[in-house]
Amino acid sequence: MSQYHTFTAHDAVAYAQQFGGLADPSELISAQEVGDGNLNLVFKIFDAHGVSRVIVKQALPYVRCVGESWPLTLDRARLEAQTLVEHYQHAPEHTVKIHHFDPKLAVMVMEDLSDHRIWRGELIQGVYYPQAAQQLGHYLAQTLFHTSDFYLHPQQKKAQVANFINPEMCEITEDLFFNDPYQVHERNNYPAELDADVAALRDDVQLKLAVASLKHRFFSQAEALLHGDIHSGSIFVADGSLKAIDAEFGYFGPIGFDVGTAIGNLLLNYCGLPGQLGIRDAAAGREQRLADIQELWNTFAERFQALATEKSCDAALAFPGYASEFLKKVWHDAVGFCGTELIRRSVGLSHVADIDTIKDDAMRHACLRHAIALGRALIVLADKIDGVDALIARVRQYS
């Protein structure tokens, strides 16, 4: 293992030659840094035909989109790689493959997905991947069941919980999801026209009690190894294919957080579509998103239930009927966390292109207001929304 230094394109090529798993490493000749995220360097490594063959990703010791003033642990590269390796074991068709990682260099070499597109961009353009929602539900069920108390031996689970303790990345979520939008904070980011809407959040007793409870669950409920940031920008899609990437927020937390984040990003797209597409296409896209949410949850719940029936190792949790009881808890958690995702992406530091790229100010503000109002409703009503059909009815009510 080497000491940490920031990779140049040249370093990245040499590293990919060594660890990219190619039969003839000399095929790899050049690299391009393509990281557009908030946190990391990402190099595509090309062959002589200009084909990208492998990805080299390196964590930077600070938050890239903010700068060196916000330092951030390099250990997140280990956590990301180990989360993806663990998830790959249970959902290889829907998890990016890690060829190699080095915790000291905070670097990993992984499968190139240049034949895929980031799902968020496709959703914004109205390009529909009819299998994606189902595949995401499958990914979530496979990864979350197999890292839960249903499946893992208690001693193995506890060792995994300790291994995936992720204080710095969790703190980002704790702050951005559960604190910033509900107080005056310099990290918040919203147009002045929304001042009154955002001020109302800060004064909303019912909302702040519900957010406190969600944050407490995020803090304390180690139900499974979460992806931790499974939004549509962390998901690659192609015809009939879906792959999760970017798991540096991985830790043992409440299953509903991953499910709620996934649903929340489909709802953010739903909120933004009227600003992205013509009226008919936007309406059609919205119906697709609602169908996607239904498909995502139903696939997740049915698959999780089937795994619980077939593969539960814990004698008590294996009792017939318990998994479906537990899934009710997961559902209510998911609705609440989904609401926090809608609000933090509209008010907080990090927004989504589904809404932020809307050029018309009035339209963009209307979409932000929609996301905030819907998010608030889902947070405070989470325990009363008893299933995915009831959720969809609520979404239509707030449209």
Add this chain to the structure above:
Amino acid sequence: MSQYHTFTAHDAVAYAQQFGGLADPSELISAQEVGDGNLNLVFKIFDAHGVSRVIVKQALPYVRCVGESWPLTLDRARLEAQTLVEHYQHAPEHTVKIHHFDPKLAVMVMEDLSDHRIWRGELIQGVYYPQAAQQLGHYLAQTLFHTSDFYLHPQQKKAQVANFINPEMCEITEDLFFNDPYQVHERNNYPAELDADVAALRDDVQLKLAVASLKHRFFSQAEALLHGDIHSGSIFVADGSLKAIDAEFGYFGPIGFDVGTAIGNLLLNYCGLPGQLGIRDAAAGREQRLADIQELWNTFAERFQALATEKSCDAALAFPGYASEFLKKVWHDAVGFCGTELIRRSVGLSHVADIDTIKDDAMRHACLRHAIALGRALIVLADKIDGVDALIARVRQYS
């Protein structure tokens, strides 16, 4: 640090001389092994006047009451000592003081409590300590609040969770509380006359679903650093004094588990009293136990609430009203865990003297049946029992 070897009385004296914190260590001259528990060697270290001055406790690498066929981690001595040291910081008046511990030797030197008595024995004999229940509520509030997400910085909490991962001791609880009594198992221990009562537990769908949920919470909800085994045999009392000992089951778990274990042992005493005392004394003792339970919970809840108001560090959890919402969750958890304590102490491996020392078979069996029926009711009704008065009403109903 030294390699592990089992202490002789002579070793214990020498060790106490070195680490007992006495001004003149040569005062310590003899030791007596007094361990009557299931797991450890316990030496009282005496001076020339025959006064016990300090305790040396050493973990054995197996379960003492079973033998070398059930090996058990020596790391529990570290976990016990560190739990007690942590709890002492927050409730010094109600936690035994640890003078020294050595993880390699699995040994600790601690405060002598020979002027105290084990609470269980006093409860059985009808000796009343009117401040004990209140003091126990205070201990639980102080220790559990200050190790919770309300108070600890999120990064510190996560480091503590990792440090107190306690797989082997938790597995004992997981098995004895949540598995064995609800299945045929060689570790179970009950008279043949109760066969039908115990068989009914195994066939009780509603009960097994509720037990699965409680076990799942025990597995996954890291709310605070629990004592983990806070029954009346782990508590010393004297006039106006109460001290918790024996924290080898310490880990971050659901707060309701500690509260429920404490209440459960008062209810086990309640169930056993008619076999221990004359009719009038038993009736009076039962009323004291119900008053104790009320005092314990009310003290705990009021103190926890006051601490949350004064000392919550987490901005979201500090929101006025949230602590009392959370305490409702703790209460319902406590009622359920209390029920599992009643059943596992009546059906499972480890019983309580409150019932087991009743000489008359028919009376003992009646008390066991009472504990089982009450335990079952509390487990399945936990979510419907909305406060300590409702609990007491239920207890009277099942008397």
